[in-house]
Amino acid sequence: MIQNELSRRRLLGLGVGLGAAATLTLTGCGGGSSSDRSGAAGNGGKDYTGPKVDLKLWNGFTGGDGEIFKKLVDQFNADHQKIAIAVNTYRWEDYYAKLPSAASSGAGPDIAVMHMDQLATFAARGVITELDDVAKALELNEADFAPTVWKGGLYHDKRYGIPLDMHPLGFYYNKAVMQKAGLDPEKPPTNRAEYEAALTELKKSGVQGFWVSPFQFTGGMTFYSLLHQWGGTLFDADVMKATFNSDQAVEACTWLVDLIKQGHSPANVGQDADYLALKSGKNAFNWNGIWQINDLKKSADVQWGVAPLPQIGSQQAAWANSHNFTIVKQRSADPNKIAGAKVFINWLSQHSLDWAKGGQVPARKAVRESADFKALPEISSLAPELEYAAFPPAAPGLGEVITTFYTAFNEAALGKKSPKQALDDGVAKANRQLEDNRKKYGS
Template sequence: MIQNEMSRRRLLGLGVGLGAAATLTLAGCGGGSSTKGSTAAGNGGKDYTGPKVDLKLWNGFTGGDGDIFKKLVEQFNSEHQNIAVSVITYEWQDYYSKLPGAVTSGNGPDIAVMHMDQLATFAARGVITELDDVAKALELSEGDFAPTVWKGGIYHDKRYGIPLDMHPMGFYYNKAVMQKGGLDPNKPPTTKDEFTAALTELKKAGVQGFWVSPFQFTGGMTFYSLLHQWGGTLFDADVAKATFNSDPAVEACTWLVDLIKQGFSPANVGQDADYLALKSGKNAFNFNGIWQINDLKKSPSVQWGVAPLPQIGSQKATWANSHNFTIVKQRSADNNKVSGAKVFINWLSQHSLDWAKGGQIPARKEVREGAEFKALPEISALAPELEYAAFPPAAPGLGEVMTTFYNAFNEAALGKKSPKQALDDGVNKANKQLEDNRKKYGN
């Protein structure tokens, strides 16, 4: 029952689990001092007046969002006779594993779309180039974006990514199942007490209302969100020590595991089974990524709604990630290509309203606050989460550590260990990985 589309969607936010592929040694990346195309003005992306350049762009948009992305590129090409962008698309997992070797061999792309939590790794390895001049020339600042998204593109006080969007978790609810439990289908729970009360009523009606998945997608991401809602963090401020076994973290994990013990959720939920149950009317609630909106729109028989995550802990928080544009370093730098790439990045950032229709929240504030974006009801409903989204920190090699975090939750959710033991063991392993990363990346 696991659909290919959902398998692809699981990788949409999967910068976090792919760090190992990006940590390959990139000897020679960005090496060489040969420079071509010195005729380009190099004004940070305002315009390009040099000779025609052909640019390769790598991305991982393999579903419906990919079709929208390609149409935007076609529009760009039609408006810029001296810049031709060709799109090369891979599954995200393949994308991140192929990129290091391609760059080393001189066959890498000119532009690469990258998840926020991958920027630090690729910047540390010298794969992508600095973009401070783009931000300066286009007069972009933190005020034009949500602060968390803007800061996520910075590594060692230098900008490596221009944010395009953010994709958070949303709270999906099946209205028909809510009615079965005697609940108001137009008033999803927004607090811990309301959520628990709703689950209790659903249980009386014979419905296990919220299925806790032991997998990263989506149980681990739910725990990630609730850990921050309880006031915890995954790491200390310097990302030198893991802290996801703190008292708030244990409380959040215990609360989720107790939903299973109390019968509000079945045990041993399979991958994607929580979401499939929502679609088939077997449960009422599901925490899942914004990317499921377009999937649910393909099922007109399902009566559903989406809202920001309920506040279960002491503060609002949600898991989120962001796509950023980057420019890849080349063995032989071509200033014309670099200048053309910057023009493309700026253009697509300005057209992020069209991109939002693919199931993303635009990073640019002016687009997000416009009437046209607000006319996209389901997607714009999750826009408020941008202000309190918990993005992964900018630290190289973080992917392997995040996998350890999600594995710790998996052991707790499956009942293999108590929440505290699972998180303690996970932190011990994560701290060793963080120490190895400091040696590997010189941080």
């Protein structure tokens, strides 16, 4: 894979370690209750009849999806003579660190693309404004989206994000490697028994079939998925305590670590080596993000397939995140700019089929159910995961806490600690971080 793509999606899933980047409270940003002002700005995105406005839009789409995104913005600009959108693209890790101070100084964007797990942090710090009027005016509701995606845009029962897409983990398999091991390349395993049987056959043929990465990308996300498949959670219902050392979590982690001990995976797998091994025929299975589909489609020499994650535990679950559109609070709110921003958000949400071609599952149900989306076979094959996707909860400052979760898994996968000890130690640290967050964010 090209280097910028690797670095781009390394932050695609969770704003790793960036919770503190948004700790700047934007006092004076918007000069009081911006929700009062934005509520009077236009008609929630149905149309725009004011004077011409120039809007800045920030995003982190530095890979191939960025090209598709910019084309969509160009199309919007051509169709809307009174609204001009200028796009600024940064690496996600730079983007989230830069946004709070830029907004506070008046140099920030009008519109910001934001991952679902970042919404609560930026809402709690007053960086983004409420969008309930957009949802109401456009008659958007939970029925238009998957419930998990729709609810992920809420913080304290107020909407701060309009969901654009969902990007889950998918199950990638190398058909040629499977065939050499005597497996049916058109029937990838779908459950634990089939998965373990396939790994046994692959091992007999001299192939370590499933490389367990100790890093967030992608071993940590694999464990995240399995923890939920076993019926566990990262936190309790109120996100007051970490729970990723439960019996279910330990069992899920042990299953992964045992694959290394049993020789189905090398020890100490390097960053991205699991995915590169799939492409080069050194392993057969890889759990990775939907964003890898377009990369594999460029690899004509690789015989591959993609399917929803196998159900290893007692229920289906898959790590996922979602891009949301937000409107950034300004030092001096301009109702016309706010109205124009809402029109753009509505327009791109309606054009999310084109966005899907960049490697995303559209958030809107009508688009997912369209024949045009189903004509994208690889991407649409992962759409069913939307119904059981394991999204991060809506709580501010979770970036660093979830990093602690991934660090705990790293220690277990590298054999530095037993799964139980690694998770117990991680939970102890995570609980201290959660307590600090309650003090920092007042919730």
